[in-house]
Amino acid sequence: MEQKVRTFVKQYHLLEEGDRIVLGLSGGMDSMCLLFLLLQWRKERKLEILAVHVDHQIRGEAARKDAAFVEQICKEKNVEYRLFREDVEGIAKKKKLSVEEAGREIRRELFQSEQKRWGGSKIALAHHRNDHAETLLFHLARGCGLKGLGGIAPVEGQIIRPLLCLERREIEAYVKQRQIPYREDATNQDLAYARNRIRRQILPELETVNEKALLHFWETSQRAKKAWAFLEKEADRWYRLCRKKEEGRLLLKEEEYRKIPEELREYVLQKFLWEGAGKRKDITAVHIGLLEELWGKQSGRKHCLPYRLDALRTPEGIELYPAEKEEGKRPGEEKPPAVQMRIFEKQEEVTIFPQNPYTKWFDYDKIESNVKIRHREAGDYLTIDRAGGRQKLKQYFINEKIPQRQRDAIWLAADGHHILWVIGYRQNQGYQVTDRTKRILEIKVDGGNHNGRAD
Amino acid sequence: MEQKVRTFVKQYHLLEEGDRIVLGLSGGMDSMCLLFLLLQWRKERKLEILAVHVDHQIRGEAARKDAAFVEQICKEKNVEYRLFREDVEGIAKKKKLSVEEAGREIRRELFQSEQKRWGGSKIALAHHRNDHAETLLFHLARGCGLKGLGGIAPVEGQIIRPLLCLERREIEAYVKQRQIPYREDATNQDLAYARNRIRRQILPELETVNEKALLHFWETSQRAKKAWAFLEKEADRWYRLCRKKEEGRLLLKEEEYRKIPEELREYVLQKFLWEGAGKRKDITAVHIGLLEELWGKQSGRKHCLPYRLDALRTPEGIELYPAEKEEGKRPGEEKPPAVQMRIFEKQEEVTIFPQNPYTKWFDYDKIESNVKIRHREAGDYLTIDRAGGRQKLKQYFINEKIPQRQRDAIWLAADGHHILWVIGYRQNQGYQVTDRTKRILEIKVDGGNHNGRAD
Structure with missing residues (x-):
């Protein structure tokens, strides 16, 4: 096993003599295995190691024990270390990320800032072949290009992953044989995380389909990466x-x-x-x-x-x-509302439309020219039925009993003289998203908050 | 749904006016859906259809009912049909294939021969997005290059797959809505088949990771294919x-x-x-x-x-x-044994070595020149211990009490004068497959049956 890692480290030039390595050390099996391997090479390669441990404040007592365990090991082995506590759940909520994603982001930022502060040359992470396969499947499920098929890489900027040549069971066997201490990570058990489903249910199934599945995933990845x-x-x-x-x-x-x-x-x-x-x-x-x-x-x-x-x-x-400034702005008038537009492919099963009255969806392929946000112009019209029947915008204003003096101040989303949306009032039937819609244009007025009304 | 298939058929030019289509019709949901779609287009596109049904003789009574069902539907709908019975299990055993692989092969051959006989222009199969994702995962698990990442294609020679734009649930919904009759395929339930594990356990899990997983698999596939x-x-x-x-x-x-x-x-x-x-x-x-x-x-x-x-x-x-003829052949002597050599990468966990005495494995990277099958020559030697200690071949013959007159007739696998294998007798310790072995040279003498002995 050690030989395999040595060969891999050499193949990808992961370590050089005198490297100063920031090691992400959770205290779990994988990172402890990596710590012990690095310790073994410390003298012969003149490495210096800084272990960085992050307590995600999710698992309370268990997390404190993890930190204590890491501290004790580092003291025993004479390894510099830093312990951090971060409110991952809070940050996840704020950044609208899953707890797992937020944790990953926070750890990465901490490793990088510690690397700078300490003058480290590299950041070592303990990802292995199972993590690689998991990432590959996750990318595939979420949609990716050729690049995403590469999965995780042995080298990525200053990050190195020396264990990426090993399967989890090899690490397990080595840790057992060498009696390397480690602590179980309880969050690994939680199947609610998408990645945990891949890790604990899908990958083991795939290994029953072909026992070399992890190796084959790796090989195919390398080919895709090269391509x-x-x-x-x-x-x-x-x-x-x-x-x-x-x-x-x-x-x-x-x-x-x-x-x-x-x-x-x-x-x-x-x-x-x-x-x-x-x-x-x-x-x-x-x-x-x-x-x-x-x-x-x-x-x-x-x-x-x-x-x-x-x-x-x-x-x-x-x-x-x-893009040009939205037209229709007249001297002395209020500024046009800030408008965000986004085009995306309609998913087959879209049934939930935005409920926010200042976020609207339109069938992008029905738009003939270029959407502009402006005030009314002579010749503006709406489509009022599916057969394409037209109504003058003026008539609409009259029907809706909108006072004359307000009409000039109302913002419109216009496709030529065809009005998509009387902002704050009504959306044109003619651009409705239907079963046949392929691409959706989303227009958000003032982040979805502005009412577009001048009253 | 119909519109989606029409668009797909157009995009990949799957159908032309006047096509004569051989349809693989199991009677299951997918192929029945395809039959009904083709029937709908039969008139407008002047299609002719020949349904081919294969009874695999695995499911006894149920299979006979499938055939009867297909026959009845075809008569009702005025579609030409052919029913075949094939001993798939027997053929699988003979060809050393899984029953599923053998079934696929047999069906493909039958469809092709029927196509020729009937003068068909195309063979239509009812594979869908789930089949595509399943194949992609199967290829990944088994190891593949970029080409394998393409999964199954809408067009492959004369085969067309018009439903490859649909997910199984879309077919299910359509068949239900249109009240299209079909029969459940009991073999689909059997988890012993590798592909069934993917189909019934892994794919549903992946869809919980990302509900658009099948679509994303398809899109990534198309990119890989293009690359x-x-x-x-x-x-x-x-x-x-x-x-x-x-x-x-x-x-x-x-x-x-x-x-x-x-x-x-x-x-x-x-x-x-x-x-x-x-x-x-x-x-x-x-x-x-x-x-x-x-x-x-x-x-x-x-x-x-x-x-x-x-x-x-x-x-x-x-x-x-x-390759040059094996050397060492002398006039009047028997022909050298037929030898097959194969080089392959050692899988990490290889622990089972060939038990057949006429199939041997060697550490390929220890071989210095080129392996030849020949009779003895002056200077031949064996390695007898791990330290590389040598023994003359002559001494070996003496120790083994092999009579003088037989020695010239014994076949050897030789690396220069270094003997890998005294065929039928002993294998050289020096070329043994060990933990460090990366590539294995397999030598089979007469398909593993020849004893190599001249006595």
């Missing part, structure tokens, strides 16, 4: 050939784009969006799909994208630029 | 630049090979092996690894590969050619 690296590299090369930046606009040149192998195009579009938005988060397959669609459209067609980005089809290609 | 197609295409282009064929030898040119992006090399080596062997089966990552290793070796080094193929390092690159 992803290649595609990324190729897409990058193409992207650099296609892009052009000028006067705050980012252009993807059509002539060059057409030469890109079909399989790489979505990767190139993704890079384009990443650069245009200046962010990677929330750029999804839907937005890539919108750009793909634009190639087939006439010059002048536009799509709204996240981060108030607009994509415009031009004779040269596709341009990305910050 | 694989690209890598294949690129590898193919490179392979054509690198390969050269002359006088029964296939050469991979070093100069060109070195230019190949690192991530593509294994794909190129695989193509090289496929072409050299004239087969794809049994060419594994191990053999690709052997070729990779050869690049670092001196000219003149050789590796044995499956299908009696030798790989030779030359100054120009790597050559593949049919």
Whole structure:
């Protein structure tokens, strides 16, 4: 077993002589195993170790005992250590994360800050093959690209995972044989956590399907990772050939784009969006799909994208630029409400629509031009029945008994002269989300709080 | 639901007007759903349908009822049909397949032969998203490359799978709503089948982790498939630049090979092996690894590969050619035994060694030159202890009291003058498979039956 880890450490260059290692030490079997391995190599490799333990304040007495146990072991073994207490549940609630996710995030932040403070060269974590397979399955279930198929990596920035070559049972056997002390983690037993279901129910089942399942997961992951690296590299090369930046606009040149192998195009579009938005988060397959669609459209067609980005089809290609200010603003008037728009794919079973009156959903594919937030203009109309019957906006105001003086102040979400939404009043039937809807446009006015009414 | 299938059929060009469709019809929910959809389209698309039902002779009375049910429905709906009875268990035993695998193989062969006989243009199967996810997980557990991550495809040769856009529960709902009759398949309940475990235990668990798991599996699959197609295409282009064929030898040119992006090399080596062997089966990552290793070796080094193929390092690159006849054959003597060699990675827990005296395992990495099957030569020796102590082969024969006249007739597996195996007698301690063994060379003499003895 030790030999296996040594080979793995060498293969991925995980340790160098003189490394100063921050070790995440929960006191559980895996991290204790890693501690003992590092201790064994401490002298021969001139390693220095700082153990960092985080009490999540979830398990009360048990957690205090964990901390005491870690402290005692570190003293015995002459290892520097730090103990932290964090209100994980509170933070989870605040950040709207699961307790498990919040715990992971908090630990990671602590390890990194301790690494900086202590001048550590690496952060060692005790993940193993079961964790890898679990992550892979979790990614698969949640949806992922090739990159996500890579699971967890032996090296990730300054984080190293020397036990990623071992299955849990190998660690178990080693810890038993060497009589390495450890404490059971009670939260591991809780099947409510999605990951625990994978860990404790799905993986053991998969191992009955094929006893080498964990190894095979690993091997396939490594292949997917390699493929992803290649595609990324190729897409990058193409992207650099296609892009052009000028006067705050980012252009993807059509002539060059057409030469890109079909399989790489979505990767190139993704890079384009990443650069245009200046962010990677929330750029999804839907937005890539919108750009793909634009190639087939006439010059002048536009799509709204996240981060108030607009994509415009031009004779040269596709341009990305910050969305124009909402129109309809007149001198002396109040500012238009802050509006967030989001486009996403409709899940088959969507039956619950937003209840908040200032968050509305529309069938994105029924929108013909580009949605603008503005005041009323001559020619505005609503659709009032499924057959497409029209009503003038003016008539609507009259029917609703909205006084003349207020009408100019009401905000509208408009698709040309077709009104999607009289904000704060009614939503147009013509854009309703139906069984056939594929993509939904969500419009939120002032974070869903503004009533849009001028009264 | 119907609309979804129509869109899917259009997207993948599954049906054309006038198609003659062989439908695999078990009588279960999925295939009955597909039958009814096809019937609905029969007129508008001018389809002709031939239903083929296979009774696996496993479920006795229930199976006869299935066949009767299919017959009745087909008569009612005016659909041509054929019923077959096959001894799946017997065939499984003979072919050393699981009953499920054998069933699949038999069905596929029957569908194809019926397609030919009837002049069908397509074979329609009722696989859905759950089957896709099941196959994907099965591939992952069993080990696969990018290609395997693709799961099952909407089109595969002449096979089409129009329901691959649906989850089982959608089919269930539709069948219920339309009151489509079907029969429960009792074998589906049997958890002993690996695939049934995935189907009935693992997938439902994964759906509790993420309710869109099946959709996400599909999407990730499609990405992996696209990536694989690209890598294949690129590898193919490179392979054509690198390969050269002359006088029964296939050469991979070093100069060109070195230019190949690192991530593509294994794909190129695989193509090289496929072409050299004239087969794809049994060419594994191990053999690709052997070729990779050869690049670092001196000219003149050789590796044995499956299908009696030798790989030779030359100054120009790597050559593949049919293995030379085993040496040591002298005029008038009996033919050397048929020998099969196979190299594979040692699984961590291998504890069971072949019990058959004519099948032996050796530590492949301890072999220095190239294994030959021959008779004795001057200078032959054995290793008799772990320290590497030697014994002359002659001395061994004397100790074993093997008469002089027999010694020349005994077959040996030799690594230079180092004897791995005195076939039919003893195996050399020096090549023993140990904890450190990574790759195993298996030698089978006459399919494991020949005793190698000349007496």
